[in-house]
Amino acid sequence: MTGRLRLGAQAVAVAIVAALLGLLIWKVAQGESEVTTELARGGTPSAPLFTLERLDGKGDLALESLRGKTVVLNFWASWCGPCRDETPLLQQASERWQSRNVVFVGMDIDDLRSDARSFLKRFGVTYANLYDGKSSTVGRYGVTGVPETYFIDAAGKIRWRIAGPVEDAADLDEGIKRAVQARQ
C-alpha cells in the first residue's frame, strides 16, 4: 500500500513538472508571432483576421470584407509622438491611392477611445480607424510598438512592414507598390 502511495505521489509530481514545462514551451511559442517569423524569412504570411469596432461609430469592420483590395494597416495610439508626425502623410497617401483600390485602415491600440477620437478629429483623418483597446491584434501581427504599418495585398498576404514611423511619402508608396504588384 505504501509502495503504491509512493508511486502515485511520484506520478503526480512528474505530471505537475511536465505540465509546467508544457506551459513554459507554449508561452515561449506564443511570444513569437507567425507573422514576424515569416516576414523575417522573407515570406508573405497571411494577415491575421479581425473584426473590430470603428472609432467613427459606424459599427464594426472585418479585415476579410476588404479582400480584393490592397490594405495599408497602421497601428497607432494618440499618446504616441511619432504617430502624430506620420498621420498627415498617411491621410495624404490615402487620398492619393483611393481611386486605385487601396484602402487605409488605422488600428488604435493601448489607448482611451475619447483620446483616439480627438486625435482623428484634430488631424482630419477620414480613412477607417478601428479601436483595439484590448490589443487583440498586437500579438498576432507581432507589433513591436507604435507606430507600425503593414501592407497587405488583395489576397490577404502581408507583403511589407514598416516598424516605426513612416518617414516620408516615398516610404508609403514603396510599400503600397509591393502589395499592389503582388496581385498583378
Add this chain to the structure above:
Amino acid sequence: MKLVALALALLALVFAGIAAASESRPTAAELESELVCPVCETTLDTSDAPVARRMKAYIRARIAAGDTKSEIKAHFVDQFGTAVLAVPPRKGFDLVAWVLPLAGLGLGVVAVGALAWRWSRVRGDPPLAGDEGAPLDRVLEQRVDDALERFDR
C-alpha cells in the same frame, strides 16, 4: 463574551463604512493602485508611460464628475478588458487566479498531513521488552548473531 461580540460588530460597522465611502467617493491614489497600465503592465501609480498619464488624468476627471469606483473601473474594463484590473475579478475564467493558489495550499496541507501521519506510524512507539512478535530484518538478525558470537568468544 458579549463584549467581544460587540467589539466585532463595531469593527464590522467601521469597515463597512470605509468600504462604502471608498466606493462612492474613491480617491485617485486608490484607483491608481488598482488599475494597470496596458503598455508597461504595472499599476498606474508606479508608471509614467504616456498612456498611464492619460489614464490618471481620466480618473481624476471622472472622480470630479462624481463617478463611483465601480463605474470608473467598469469604464476601463470596457476599453482595455479585465487585464486592466490589478486584482482579477472573482468570476469566469479569472476565478482560476483565486482558486488555484487556494487549491495548491489545500493540497500542500493534505500532503504534509499525510506525510506526518505516515512518519508517526513508521516510528511508532519503541518496542517493549519481551515484544517477540515482530520479526527482525534478516541482515539485522545476522549482525546481531555475529555480535553475540563475538561476545561469547
